[in-house]
Amino acid sequence: MPYVAAGDFSGVVLIAKGDQILVEKAYGKADFEHDTANQVGTRFPIASLSKTFTAAAIELLIAQGKLSLKDPLSKYVSGISNGDRITVEHLLLHESGVGELDDPDVYRQCLPNEELLRRLRRVPPVFAPGSDDHYSNEGYFLLAMIMEKISRSSFETFMQKNIFDPLSLKNTGSTCMDPPSPSASAYVPGDKAASVVAPPFPEAAHVGSGSLYSNVGDLYAWLRAVDTNPTFRVDRLDYPYGWGKRNYSGRDLIEQSGMHEGFTSHMALYPKDHIYAVVLSNVQSGFFNRIPKDLELVLFGGDTSRPREIKAVVVSVATLQEYQGEYKAESIPTPLRFVVRDGKLSTHWGNYPFLRVLTPTGKDEFFLRDEYAKVKFERDGKGGIAKMVWQWPEEKPMIFTRVKPH
Template sequence: MISKRVFFLLVMSWAFGAHAQPVKQQIKKLVDTYADLGKFNGSILVAAQGKILLNRGYGYKDIKHKTRNDPQTIYQIASLTKSFTATLILKLVELNRLSLTDKVSQFYPNFPKGDSISIAQLLSHTSGLSDNDSINKTKTYQGSDEAQFLAALKDRALDFSPGTDWKYSNAGYILLGYISEHVSGMSYYDAVRTYLFSPLQLDHSGFDFIGLASLDKATGYWEFPESDTAQAATLIDYSAPRAAGAIYSTIGDLYKWHQGLQTDKLLSPPLLNRAYTPVKSNYGYGWIIDSVAKAKVVWHSGDIWGFKSELARIPADDICIIMLNNIEAVDLHIITRKILAILYHQAYQQPARTRIQLSPGLLKEYVGSYQLRPGEWIKVSLEGNRLKATTSRKQEMYAQKKDHFLLDDGREHLGIFFNRNSSGLVTDLSFTVGERKVVCPKKE
């Protein structure tokens, strides 16, 4: 008897074989649209069951020199590095150099509460180790020197008792990098090259992006580069994020990375399954865990000045989506979700567009802060001729008519309405979630 999973794979295989062209066309049309809107500027690779469905670059690699992005363009991948660091740690576990239950105190005897923080907790962001405010704001770390980094950590209180909660911690992954040096006998960078890069021939990946001399190297921008006066983002040296975000790579190398994980070339299946199993807040060991059509999605994103990245994989169906962008003001996960919808024949929407262009004077009337709930605000700002809404992330608002805009969250378009008083002044914005209308008063 054919199992349900095998039957599903057979159906998927038939779909990609018999209807590959429509799927490829839908994915290309989707990404083309995002690129045309200035919401994608980089390289993308989409593959399913070993077949490449899309592999190309969009927009400018360097607008001043008018060079274009292509599949060979090299980008900083930022926190995608965490999947590499986690795999390195698990490889050292497999080699019996380390145990997931080992405590930080075994490597740093005087570390505060080090006997309560395990390797597994560092991997899953459940250690309680804090990234202080200055780190979060600048995305820089005093991590180029181990002693200095440890001193900074010791001066910082834990956010919670280890294992009791979840909070994303770059510091925890930097610490994992240092621990890997103690047990491997080599630098973190050499260990990654030895155990991960070399076996998979990731020849276009490395760490020192600033020092990289290559015509394929991308220039990072804050926003979509519309002219040669676009400001390049300040580059962050790899010694700052270290094991939390130091790697640069290409979509081709990251596809080899996916293939290496698929074939168990790097790790045994039991350890990979541990990595793909959520601990808290849908985070495993270096991967965020989600699902689509009852299939497990493992993914991670990256964000560093001038660059955004995302890698999403469905190991059971051998599906891989890789996006590397040399602009920071994009939301790649929206595109990931829509590509997955195409691959699994689910409903999705093309990105919202500006149907009309409102006058600058009218757009300025919407600018301000709107209270979402006590202590939380939606900040509406005007950048050029584009209206942006910022909560935990910034999104463009697409004008449909006066006082009516759309936001695109990846699954559906959310209608935003600005309301006015009898004098014509904007007093609040409102939107509907399900059957509930949410009204957000404008700060006076």
Template sequence: MMRTRFFSFFPLLLTAALTSQAAAETQHDALNVQVDQYLSHQNQYGRFSGNILIAKENKLIYESSFGMADVKMKRPVTPDSLFKVGSLTQPLTAAAILRLHEQGKLNLDEPVSKYYPKLKKADNITIAMLLNHTSGLFRDNSWREYDSSCKSDQLIRNTINTSADYPPHLIFNYSNANYYLLGGIIEKVTQSTFEKFVTSEVLRPLGMKDSSLKLTLSFQLAKSYELSGLVDAYITPSGCAWAAGELITSARDLMTFSQALQNGELLSPASYTMMLTNEYGLFNEEIEGRQYYLHQGQIDGFKALFLQHPETKTTIVALSNLHNTNIDLLTVDLLRLVDGRDPLHTLKLPESKFATWRKDVDIIGNYLDNSGVPLQVVFEGGILKAKVNQFDIPLQIQSKNSLFALGIDNQIRIYRNENDTTKEIIFFSRDGRYLSRFTRI
């Protein structure tokens, strides 16, 4: 009787399971459409170019690529594209330190005077304080300080010689100097290089085959840009970001790293909890009422995001090769989309002032920069635009000789000939830095 009853209910159970699966697939398809629409919009207006991966319950629910990895070579971004991720190196450095702690080779509460006796206040600074940026070190080495390749001992020596005398453990103060010192501790404890240890203990065991802690000439490495594909970004000399920011990786490798942390494959559950609770390499931030653990990175025009929500095993990885990408706004919008809500930061185009200034402005036409990159200013669909590479950048006229590039937040100045016709247009960043000059042809 029991067997008969079981089989009589089996079709109903199967139908319910298939219905549930179909509903999940419909929801998944809807998410893909919504995220695609949002990111296509961001890419069109020069606000994003790169890779996005989203996982929930450790299952990949979204993956897509947008834009160009190399504009001049017309090489698109693909899932295999590599990106520099800057400070997003630090969660890996923190994980390496925690592995040494698990192996009994160092103690997080021991003073760093054991390793750096000449460092000011070293007796009062612990390894844990370096991990969560509460050491009191104010020396925040900028990648741009160096004009040639760097050695690790040089970075550590500069940190020790110039660090401010500030009481440790009072306030959080983000400083790359903390992670230079952590890189040095790893080398002292392991009698190996930082790169070799992290590669052997983190990257290779997890199968992060596309990741490297040294600059490579891989064809897969994307180029980065400061002005939506117009101006090649500054390149930090090899080794100068080191344990604080040297990682080159793919979105898929970072997803592997995230899932390894959450599944206990890299650290013990206790160490992972310690990492989150004490903000060792990942920061606890509240976004729209929910707690997340994340780290962002920025270097040489690249922008990067690594975000976790351990309760739902949700991970978002976003890698962009456009300096214009606003990673904070992108984070909020992606989280809203995952929750089934509308994004907040799509570009809203104002009514054009073009008609008012048409005779005075005289900027429609074709331009070239010094490297031969073409730019075309057009008036389409009631909007004044700068067309360059794959982007349509809306322009808002502020005065006869001043424009504003919407979305990428660049200021544009117009320079004129003696007869008052436009000769050149020059782009400046939001902080006033010169970016590029285009001459009318």
């Protein structure tokens, strides 16, 4: 598998139709340092796939008559801006306008829920409830707090009693309250095939949004439940809470993806065909963005030719140092910084807690494997670096101006 050899994928893949598993295979290493291979039962943090469970739990409470989609947030959680106007449905649909917790410390430790609430109460809203939509981890954290208030139990206890145990999901739980053991370690791509260890990044910072771990077997069972179990079916909704929905070549697709530092996850359901796919990885590579489309090509026909190999060229440290500095795009508030570390050009953006290594591919050209982005530097009339062009696959290039040399 080219992506495995290149160090862009390590993990487990499962594809099934109905109750028949078509593919269930592990690739790469759960732990590169100790040469421990991934197994089909290896557990991974699943990041935003957690939202599908949180939404299902909220719908259970609604079905039990303990909660309404139109209930205001303030009925259960006090002190949040616009809490009287934010409804449960706004939170489910990412329409609440709740601001983001942008303090990087929030994501690097298992803070108590009350501390997260205290910080969130200080965050101003980004828009009026229901007037716009913006993907919100904080909104799903607040849904978990509503769940705890109504059930008088912890999020983890409620999920275990009402979803995990009834569905026999024995390899699913909370990354902070019940850390998985054994489980895969986290990595990001290096400049070559070897992966670089990602720093700790506790998912518990996003209880209800990204706090769970699982394996492909349990997630297959979960997909079967949301497809066929009357309690959890999601295809009845125009916009399934906690999921994304789109149409591919006339086929309805319900899916969700997730990413935490060093981990990526994706699961997909084709309800009319009863086809399920789960991909879990412990390498945070931009290759993962290709997986939904590639899976569809494999399942329903299309070009599945081998990917183009990224070939590195040798660039002197002196030349790499010419690219150092800060670069700014008009549409992005945070500057992008390039530095040379250990003889390699690396980039740092926003609250990312680590430097990301670029692979030189030509004169003034690089490839950033954890984004699968092409990076090209442009020179001025005197030969100095003036701009940088950032190109994601199938998207318009972004132009960055160099605003500060190293």
